[in-house]
Every structure is written in C-alpha cells, then in structure tokens.
Amino acid sequence: MVVKTTTDLLISLESVKKSYQQPNGQEITILENINFDLRTGEIVALLGPSGSGKSTLMRMIAGLIPPTLGKILYHNRPLVGLNPGVAIVFQSFALYPWLTVLENVELGLKAKGELPDRRREKALRMIDVIGLDGFENAYPKELSGGMRQRVGFARALAVEPELLCMDEPFSALDVLTAENLRFELLDLWLERRIPTQTILIVTHGIEEAVILADRIIVLGRNPGRVRADLPVKLPHYRDRKSPSFQSLVDRVYKIITHPDLMPEAVEPEPTVSKISSTPPQKYQSLPAVRIGSIAGFLELLEDQNSKDLYRIAQELLLEVDDILPIVEAAKLMDMVQIAEGDISLTSVGQQFIAGGIDERKQIMRSQMLDRIRLVQQITNFLQAKRNHRIPEELVLDILEKYFSTQEAQQQLKTAIDWGRYAELYIYNEPAGEIFLESEITSQE
Numbered sequence: 427m428v429v430k431t432t433t434d435l436l437i438s439l440e441s442v443k444k445s446y447q448q449p450n451g452q453e454i455t456i457l458e459n460i461n462f463d464l465r466t467g468e469i470v471a472l473l474g475p476s477g478s479g480k481s482t483l484m485r486m487i488a489g490l491i492p493p494t495l496g497k498i499l500y501h502n503r504p505l506v507g508l509n510p511g512v513a514i515v516f517q518s519f520a521l522y523p524w525l526t527v528l529e530n531v532e533l534g535l536k537a538k539g540e541l542p543d544r545r546r547e548k549a550l551r552m553i554d555v556i557g558l559d560g561f562e563n564a565y566p567k568e569l570s571g572g573m574r575q576r577v578g579f580a581r582a583l584a585v586e587p588e589l590l591c592m593d594e595p596f597s598a599l600d601v602l603t604a605e606n607l608r609f610e611l612l613d614l615w616l617e618r619r620i621p622t623q624t625i626l627i628v629t630h631g632i633e634e635a636v637i638l639a640d641r642i643i644v645l646g647r648n649p650g651r652v653r654a655d656l657p658v659k660l661p662h663y664r665d666r667k668s669p670s671f672q673s674l675v676d677r678v679y680k681i682i683t684h685p686d687l688m689p690e691a692v693e694p695e696p697t698v699s700k701i702s703s704t705p706p707q708k709y710q711s712l713p714a715v716r717i718g719s720i721a722g723f724l725e726l727l728e729d730q731n732s733k734d735l736y737r738i739a740q741e742l743l744l745e746v747d748d749i750l751p752i753v754e755a756a757k758l759m760d761m762v763q764i765a766e767g768d769i770s771l772t773s774v775g776q777q778f779i780a781g782g783i784d785e786r787k788q789i790m791r792s793q794m795l796d797r798i799r800l801v802q803q804i805t806n807f808l809q810a811k812r813n814h815r816i817p818e819e820l821v822l823d824i825l826e827k828y829f830s831t832q833e834a835q836q837q838l839k840t841a842i843d844w845g846r847y848a849e850l851y852i853y854n855e856p857a858g859e860i861f862l863e864s865e866i867t868s869q870e
C-alpha cells in the first residue's frame with residue numbers, strides 16, 4: 427500500500443467571515459475568523475452541529491459564494507469566482523434524471539470545455555474505476571441509492587479535481603451501502619487510483635470522520651468558528667473497536683458536547699494542534715428538541731448499563747445528530763452531566779425521572795426560569811406588561827440580532843414549546859401572541 431504524504435499547500439483560509447443581511451437589514455454572522463489550510467495528500471473532515479456553517483464553508487472554498495471578509499487563497503492566489511480545482515459530491519446525488527449515467531458523468535467535462543471524444547474517454551474510465559461498468563446507458567431511476575452516489579463520485583472525479591469536496595455524501599444511503607462505499611473510496615484514495623489531491627468531507631458522523639480523515643476540523647455554532655483542528659495519526663484501515671479509535675471518538679465527542687468549556691478542560695491531549703472555545707453569548711442556542719424527547723432520553727439513560735455517551739448512541743442505533751441536540755438540551759437544564767465522555771443524571775435529572783407529571787412540570791419550570799435566558803426573558807416581558815400579552819414579533823426582532831431569520835424563528839418556536847410544557851405561557855398562533863398562563867396571571 428502506498429503511504430500518502432502531506433506536502434503542498436492547496437487552499438488557505440485567512441480570517442474568513444461570512445455574514446448575511448437579514449430581511450430587516452440586520453447583519454447575521456454565520457462564520458467568523460476561520461483560519462486553516464488544506465494541503466495535498468490529506469483527507470480533512472469538517473465536523474460540527476447543524477447550523478455551524480459547514481456547508482457554507484465548503485461552498486466558499488468551491489467559490490460558489492464569496493466570503494464577507496478575509497481571504498481564500500488557491501495556490502497562494504486570492505480565489506475569484508468559481509474554484510477551478512474543486513468538484514463537489516452532494517448528499518442528494520444531484521443527478522439529471524433524463525440523462526444516462528454516461529451523460530451525467532460527462533457533464534462536468536463538458537462544462538470544462540473538453541472535446542466530445544476526450545470527454546467520453548475520461549468519463550468511461552472513471553465509470554470503470556468507480557464500479558459502474560455495464561451501467562453506462564442506465565438512467566438514475568434504474569439504479570439503487572448507492573449506485574446513484576457512485577455516479578455522483580464518477581462525475582466529480584472525471585474532471586480530475588485537485589480538491590474533491592463531499593457534502594455528507596453517505597448520509598442518504600443505508601448503513602451497509604454507506605459503509606461499503608466509504609471503504610471503496612478509501613481504497614481508491616490510498617491506492618492513488620482517483621485523480622484528486624485532497625478530499626474535504628462535511629459530515630455529522632464522528633465515526634465517519636475518524637475512519638476517513640487525516641485531520642478533523644470541529645466547528646462550533648453561533649457564529650460558526652473552528653473549535654478544534656485535530657490530526658488523526660491512526661494508520662489506515664482503522665479498526666472501530668480498537669482502544670485508540672474509540673478514545674479519539676470519545677475526545678471528539680467531548681469537544682462537541684462541551685460547547686462552552688475552556689479548551690484546556692476539554693482536551694489536554696498533546697495530539698491536538700489547535701483548539702479554541704466559543705465566546706460567551708447573550709442567548710444560548712436552544713436545540714430544536716421537544717420536552718418529550720428530553721424526558722424520554724433521561725428515562726433511557728436511567729436504564730442503560732453503559733454511561734459512555736458514544737456507546738449509548740451506538741446501542742440505541744442513533745446518529746450523533748439525533749442524540750446531541752437532546753443531550754445539549756438536557757445539559758442546558760442541568761438534568762445531565764458529562765465527564766470524560768460519560769453521561770449521567772444530575773440530582774435534578776433524577777428527581778425529574780422519579781416525579782409524576784406535575785412534579786416534572788414544576789422541575790422544568792424552575793430549571794427554565796433559572797437557566798434558559800430566552801424563557802426567562804419572555805416570562806419577564808409578560809409579567810411586566812399589564813395585559814400579560816406580547817406579540818411574537820417583539821421577541822423575533824430581538825433574536826434576529828443574534829440569529830438568522832430562520833434560526834430566530836426556530837429559537838422562538840423551541841422557547842414556546844418549552845415554556846408551554848412548563849406552563850409558563852401560552853401561544854396563540856393565529857394572533858401571533860404569547861400570553862401568561864391564567865393561573866400564573868391570577869396568582870400575581
């Protein structure tokens with residue numbers, strides 16, 4: 427097997443910031459102060475929670491959108507417009523249903539101005555390499571999901587990109603197909619059978635990142651920033667059950683599940699090349715989970731033998747993106763604690779589990795008023811107003827200073843769901859009004 431070496435600088439990001447103008451004119455920052463290099467010979471995984479700006483970052487590197495501030499250098503020159511060295515594989519395959527496999531693969535070559543004969547020759551070669559031999563004249567609808575994604579790979583690789591960008595390329599596939607394709611891609615990469623110098627993969631999967639990557643860049647949220655840049659020194663092919671693999675997975679898990687901790691507390695390991703914490707925010711970012719799923723998760727936790735978060739997720743057949751928002755919400759309410767990758771119920775969490783419905787509501791109410799800033803603020807507004815009613819716009823206008831319009835709406839929705847469960851306030855959807863629960867109002 428050929429050992430790949432990391433050599434030339436391909437792309438550099440220098441103090442990159444991306445922000446968007448909201449409909450109300452307010453600017454919202456999606457990514458801030460992003461600095462890292464991509465070099466030839468490496469597979470880099472971009473890992474982070476939903477909304478941390480992974481896809482936005484990839485689109486900037488591909489030149490599909492420009493940064494608001496800062497520089498993206500391609501071969502040491504500022505990138506202007508589309509990056510000629512990049513091809514992208516999308517989660518949704520993005521194939522043209524009316525074109526055959528061969529025609530789909532030829533598309534990128536056509537856009538690059540290759541002549542028809544050469545186009546066909548290159549497309550056929552890549553179709554062969556990627557295991558689609560015999561399917562040249564098939565249409566996408568005649569293929570399984572895994573085969574369709576092979577077409578996505580063949581199309582991207584046919585143009586011989588220096589950088590192959592993949593945006594969650596395996597997440598629309600069933601587990602087995604995804605695993606096969608992942609290893610086939612790794613084979614092709616390690617054996618240098620695909621014409622690409624560097625791979626950048628956006629993923630939610632910690633294990634996927636640890637299986638594939640030479641470096642894992644962990645993004646934090648609101649705004650998105652690099653929280654850790656971890657080299658992965660394990661030799662390929664990596665054994666998921668080996669202690670070194672599991673310990674790296676645990677470390678990454680720890681970084682992701684401790685968004686507010688100082689880096690030294692999260693990651694003292696010497697293999698970490700760079701890690702930084704998220705600055706304090708005015709509002710926590712409330713994960714979009716229902717109280718019912720927090721309660722269900724706490725009950726599951728009580729019944730688990732293992733305390734290891736990563737193993738619990740595995741046993742419950744959950745993806746990291748399924749479990750992390752719930753863990754985050756439970757942590758915000760001080761119902762669970764996480765130490766060294768192990769999760770356990772706090773005394774409040776235990777009381778919650780032991781309580782009946784009224785006691786549970788009472789506990790949630792007191793935790794939210796104590797710890798969840800947005801719920802506190804809505805309650806304070808309602809108590810301050812003589813008629814105990816506020817229009818939702820009042821809250822949205824404030825939130826839009828800190829979140830995108832879409833995210834502000836999601837934050838408000840979550841705060842309404844949570845406050846409603848805790849019987850703090852009620853929401854009248856048609857009127858777009860929030861008002862105090864009557865018994866709370868009458869107690870005043």
Ligand SMILES: Nc1ncnc2c1ncn2[C@@H]1O[C@H](COP(=O)(O)OP(=O)(O)OP(=O)(O)O)[C@@H](O)[C@H]1O
Nearest residue numbers: 446456475476477478479480481482483830832833
């Ligand atoms: N054109 C846009 N205008 C305003 N906000 C945007 C725009 N594009 C993305 N955003 C916001 O930027 C944030 C980051 O989005 P992005 O899709 O890059 O995150 P992500 O980490 O890839 O998320 P996911 O894992 O869910 O795909 C989100 O809050 C999104 O709503």
